Each structure stands twice: as structure tokens, then as C-alpha cells.
Amino acid sequence: MPSLKDLKVRIGSVKSTQKITAAMKMVAAAKLRRAQEQAEASRPYSDRMQRMIGSLAGAANQAGGPKLLVGTGSDDSHLLIVATADRGLCGGFNSSIARAARNRIIALQAAGKTVKVLCVGRKGRDQLRRDYRDLIIDTVEGIAKPRVSFTTADELTDRVIKMFNDGEFDVCTLIFNRFQSAMTQIVTEQRLIPASVPEVAEDDEASDSNALYDYEPDEEGILAALLPRNVATQIFSGLLENSASEHGARMTAMDNATRNAGDMIDQLTLTYNRSRQAVITKELIEIISGAEAV
């Protein structure tokens, strides 16, 4: 039985932990809102980019097309870009990405492929380093400080494309968490190179997007400029989704932690009161039996 003083100290410490988790939840909620707005704002660009790629890809496919679109013709070596957060305390967010990456690596290696990993975010690196130390070629950290900017995605893309042109890999996949709601994130594997071409949807804008375009310069010239941008855009929106997911996951995790701390305080308080009463009862018995003995 812990002493009264011990219990009191314990309650105090749980209380201060609860204060911290409650504050973290509030911070995460504010950041989540900002990240969501940012993701929302970036959508028009990627939508239009997809539309242009869609209408161009059809025209260029017959002509062979550049490597970024059709691939190198083999798929022997893979580059995985694993995007996680730099910080923990966000529930299963980082581990679910790391798990997906690990499964993917195992599957690819079983099929006899070479795998290289580029980690974005410290936590993913920490988790993957244990098993796949020699596969990790580099880690990029601090991308979300103060917020995810297109420049970061652009720099990352330049590196990836340089590696691709140097023949270091054939297929590039981005693994990140797609934001569903603050409670749920979906681990997504998105193929960046060769580009996954959106089907030109027969949507309400069909007449508009299926129009015959003039190209200036020619299709190949535009594709050569557009495809690297497309990779950058996809990485950028992946990173934005990821950062929204991270804050969502952290908010949920911290909400749970706050509630658990509350439960714990209630229970400790109950134990504390019980032992206090027991002490009083014991003292009374001692006094009474002392008085009777006289």
C-alpha cells in the first residue's frame, strides 16, 4: 500500500501530464486547421496539372514518350520515398507508414529487386534504420518548419530526378498518409516515376478537356518540362497531406491521453481517500483500545 504522501505526489504528476497533453491537443488542432487550409489551397494547381498531363499523355504515348512517363523499360531497382513526421507522440502515425514501407521492402526484395530508401522525416528513419540501415541513402529533416513549402518539394524532386537520370533507380514510389479525417489516415503508396497517368475523365468538363490542343513548343518539349513539375507537385501534395494527417493523428492521440489521465486521476483520488479513511480508522481504534486498556 503506497503511503498517502506517495499518492499525493502521483496525483500531482498525472495532473501536470494532463495539462501538457491538453495543451498539445490544442496546438495540434490549430496546426491541423492550417495544414488543411494549405492542402485545400494547393488543390487547384495539382488538378490542372493532372488535366494537362492527361491530355498530353494521350498525344505523346504513341510517340514513345520521355522516360519519366513511360519508364526505363525495366523495374529492377526501386526508390521508396518514405514520408513521416519529425516528431513522435502522434499515435500510430509514424509506425503505420514504417510498417507499410517495411512490407513493401520485403515484397520487393522477395521478388529480387534492388531497393533504395529516401526518408523524409526523422521518425521514419529511426524505425527503418534498425532493419534496413544500408538501404537508406539519405534522410531529409525539418521539412514542416515552419510549414511545408513548395521549394522544399522542388529541391527534393531535383534530387530524385537527378538520380533517375543517372540511372540509379527505375521506379519511384512515395509512401505517405493520406488525410481522411482527424481520426483516420490512410497509408498510400503512390507511384511517381514512371508517372501514373490519370485517365482523362469523361466528366462534366468533357467537352473542355478533350478539346484538340495546339502545343507550343511540341508535345515532347512540353512533356519534358511538365513531367518534372508533376513529380514535384505530387511530392508537394503528398507532404501536405502527410502534415495534415500528422496533426490530426496527434490531436486524436493527445485527446485520448488527456482522457486517460483524467481516468487515472479519478482512480488515484479514490485510492487516496480510501487510504486516508483507513488511516483515520486505525488511529481511532488505537485510541479506543488504549482507553479501554486503562
Next chain:
Amino acid sequence: MADTTIFEMVSPEKLLISKEVGMVVVPGSEGNFGVLPRHTPMIATLRPGVIDIHEDGKVTDRIFVASGFAEVTETRCTVLAEEATALSDVTVADVEKSIADLQDDLKDTTDEFERGRIEARIDVQSVLLAALR
């Protein structure tokens, strides 16, 4: 049919402009082109230069773009720009300073890859400077 065309300008981070205009002049990589309503559909790459927005026969906005793409349809002109600055927001002194800063960076960098990036930025800034004068 309306005698205006919808002009949209989007950066990776947000939708910058979306409004109805009379005409836009866009710096395509093979020369400037003006977009009026019922322009033939086309897709073009851009070179660093200034987009002029005309409304009611007057230039109402001048925006500098570093690079990007333009998609033109009969009713719409969409510019995907990586970097856009309204000419009224910058002064010659600002640009001269940033060119000087970049040239300092260039001296300090030895990495071939980085140098290429910085040189490209200097070129863009020089065009902006020329446009301002």
C-alpha cells in the same frame, strides 16, 4: 458569347487570381501571345517574363512569372506559375539586392548542382530587373 475570358493564375501553394478579363498577353517560350475570347485551345510553356492583363482596353495588372505553363481554351486561360510577383510589389532596388545576394552565394558554393540552381535564379531575376526598367 461573352467578350471576356476567364483568367486563372495558380501557384503550387494557392489560387492567385481568378477573374474575367478582356485579354491577357502571356510570355510563351516561343514568343508572347495574346489570349482573347474564343482563342484556339493550346498548351504552352512559359519563359520568364511579364503577363499583362488587359481590361476595357487598358493594362490593369502586370505580373512577373519565373516559369510555368499556360493552358488556353475557348473560354479560359489558366496559367500554372511557379513563382509570380506583381510588378507593383517590387522595386528595382529589391531585385538588384537579391541579384547581388545570389552572386555572393554563387561564389561560396562549389557544388556543381547547387551552382546550376543559383545561376538559373540569377537569370530569372535579371529578366525581372529588365522588365522593371
